Amino acid sequence: MIDMKAARGALIEESRELLDAMDAALLELEQGGRSSEHINAVFRAAHTIKGSAGLFGLDLIVGFTHVMESLLVRVRNGEIPLDPDLLSLLFDCGAYIRSLIDSLADNDDPTDPDPVQRAGLLAGLHACLGDAPALADKSGDAEAVTGGVNRWRVHLDFYADALRDGMDPLSFIQYLGRLGEILSVRTDSSQLPALADLDPERSYLRFEVELESAASRDEIAATFEFVMDGSDIRIEQLPAQTEIPLPVAGEVHLADIDRAPVVERRLGGRQTLVKVEARKLDELIDTVGELVIAAASGRMFVSKKQFDSVHEVMSEIEKLVEQIRNKSLNLRMTPIGDVFQRFPRIVRDVAKDLGKKIDLQISGADAELDKAMIEKLADPLLHIVRNAIDHGIEPVDQRLAVGKAAEGKLRLHAYQDSGNIVIEVSDDGRGLNQTRIRAKAVEQGLIAPDAVLDDQAVFALIFHPGFSTAEKVSDLSGRGVGMDVVRRNIEQLRGEIEIESDPGQGSIFRIRLPLTLAIIDCFQVAVGSANFAIPLELVVECIDLEDELDDYSIVNLRGEPLPYITLSEIFGIAPLPSATRCMVVVQSGRRRAGILVDRLVGELQAVIKPLGYLLQGVRGLGGATILGDGKVALILDVPALLDLTSQQEAGKVRQAERGGENVSISIQ
Structure with a gap:
């Protein structure tokens, strides 16, 4: 069924x-x-x-x-x-x-x-x-009112390649049922060839449908518009008293016909269909075939006790498994243009409501991202785009007054960068007003009046819940909701967002996301008896430390100050009693920091699992994975940890400046 x-x-x-x-x-x-x-x-x-x-x-x-x-x-x-x-x-x-x-x-x-x-x-x-x-509207009745109910006989002989072109005759016949009542459907199989000569993708059957409907001849004919060319379709009106023949051999009842089930997948409890290119499936099937052959070779060498050859086969199997992993993940990848294509209409409507002229430019729409991430990315992008039009781009008269073109420029751009995908939303509007942002933050008690903040820290204030500098509340913005949702949604995708803005020139909102949420390459480290995994694309280098570190969480790395955090302190884990410690230098976007650990383990492929109820919401953790020995390793949320280093760096540098102390050791 x-x-x-x-x-x-x-x-x-x-x-x-x-x-x-x-x-x-x-x-x-x-x-x-x-x-x-x-x-x-x-x-x-x-x-x-x-x-x-x-x-x-x-x-x-x-x-x-x-x-x-x-x-x-x-x-x-x-x-x-x-x-x-x-x-x-x-x-x-x-x-x-x-x-x-x-x-x-x-x-x-x-x-x-x-x-x-x-x-x-x-x-x-x-x-x-x-x-x-x-x-007009017959929402409770699909018949088109034309002045009376008539009986029709519809002769259908679809063109030979209809099935090959994706035209299902049954769908057209079923749709006729929405125009009235189908009294009978009879099939003519006289054109069927011998079984040996039958082409399963060729249309051989002819149909005769008896229909009682108030629709006109033209409305019935419109049902078959897509298959008119090459098909023999005739519509005949029957006399009012024509008797309807009893079912005969070859007659088909629509309710008795089963349709092939549609493969479905669920994401987040909601049914979602994923379209996959046939080429990608073919490549995956070919690789699986190679894996089957390699496994058979391995079994043969084991049975003959040729264990040296088994090692070679295992190496080949590992290589094929990695290829299957990559190709399987590629099945989930979809062009980000699926999200971008919604915005021309949105920009048109919002600009029209605000009386502004907007030129939307889209580039990089062919960059691919995990389907699950595509679905969760739409809302954050919508908030950013609407804010850019409402707050960023000035009205026409203001733009002309400062020498700008009447038409504002809004750009959506996507590109890959170091294992991540970056999405930029930029405009040539008025830019963010740092003075107004700081004043509003002080008014709401988010920062002290004398707080020393860099540009990124000031811009980050707009992501606080309830924060808004809008002078007027409109249907689009000004209520202090939206941007906090943007950051929360981006962080749930293990991403981060940063802002660039020049007064009078415009702003750039840059979203950096991992390509997939399923399997990632990681670098495994240990702190005490606990295991952690760091996304490999964020790891810059690893350093062995032999000197004692001071209390200011900043080291001198080849002449550059590098803030660092100690995982044992962050998560309350007793470190190993060892004089030697290790530091993993990580970078996310423009921010770089060190993560102090007890031991470096090595690379691994992590199948990401969601955190349990007790660990959900713990800042600095982005998921978990199962190691080869069955133990659990927690995956670090590097952007969240970098936020901690920024806070520590600001506080301890100010403390050192007051005490005039040297705050760093040197690492060459």
Whole structure:
């Protein structure tokens, strides 16, 4: 039987992609004028969503998209002009359909998220069509009212390559059921070849469907628009008194047909579908085949007691396992453009609401990131982009007054850097006002009036909950919420965020994230009896220390001051009674520090596991992994530890300045 939950998951995923494509096409129409290609793209998106929703009886979606589709047909035929008002209406219709899809994702039985908005949009659509609203929305009834119920016979002979092109005849027949009542479906298998000559990807069956519906001939024909070319499709109206034949051999009942289950995966308790390139799967399968061969060789050498050869085979197996690991992780990777493509529409709407002109530039959209991270990255980016438009980029008159172009520049840029992916959101606006930020922080008691802070420390104040320098509270910002959520979400992804800003020139918000949350290369260290793992891409070097360290947590590393922290002190672990200690120098972004440990162990591949309830929220820990001997190693959250070194460095340097003491030892 059909796995309805998995099938609905596929519908939701596909519909969101179609809505993104619709937004992109509408933006092109708004910026470049009328284009048959882009009008067809909008129509195809609406038509496909309607057809897919019809298969599940989602009348709220079907009823609305049917009216929208009717309007788009007339726009495509040149009967209705595509003016700015109609484009705005279509943008709003797309947003409403998206809210219906979101409601479907949250509930088994979707509810109307905004009946008032629905009524207003339908009224606007019918005003463009010149229809009476009473004939419009039949959200509880999928039939199109045309003045009476008729009986139809639909002859379907799909073109030979329909299956190969992804056109499932059953889906088209099922959609006819949304236009009325299917009385019977009969199949003609006379074209079937002998079994030895049968091509499973070729369409051989012909169908004859008896339908009772109030839809017109054109509305029935529109169901098969995507397969018209090359197919023989005939629609015949039957006399009102025609008797419906009894089922005969070869007749098919739709309820009896099972569909292949859709493979699903769950992320965070929510069903998510991941698209994978066939090439990646082929490469993974080939490597697994090599692993099977290597394992068979190993068993043969063991049975013959040729243990020298076993060592060689084990080395080959380890190499293949690493390749499988990398290729398996690559299956989860998806272009960050999947997130970026949402922002042209968002920027357009926000800029229009604020009366600003914004030129959005996107680059690096082909950089890949873990699918799970892509999903959690959308909200932080949305907050940053909206703040850049609202707070950062000035209104047109202010920009002209200071000699800037009327159109503000907003850029989304992604690139890889040292095993991480970096996402930059930059604008050419007014920049962050450090004076106002400091004043607000003092007012809220976050810092002392005489506190000495560098630029990064001042900018970091905006991430405190409830912090806002906005003079007015708007629908977009000013309530002191959002930026604290941004930092919290980024930290949950084991990332960090930093800010650059020049007064009057603009700001850059730079997000640095690991490529994946699943498996990472680490460097293992030990403190007392505890094991820790440090992400390998953050490790700069390791140093053996023989001298005693002072109390100021700063060393001189080849002429440069280096703050450090002692893990045994941070986590309350008794260190080993040894004169020799080790320091791991780490760097995240522009910040560098040392981590003092008892012993260096070596590299390992860490399968990241979530922390247990007792350790959740402990600053400095980002996860755990299981070692080869079954013990647990805690994975260090290096950005959080670097925050601690910044605090220690500031406090102890001030103490040393007051006492005039030498605060560092020298490491060559």
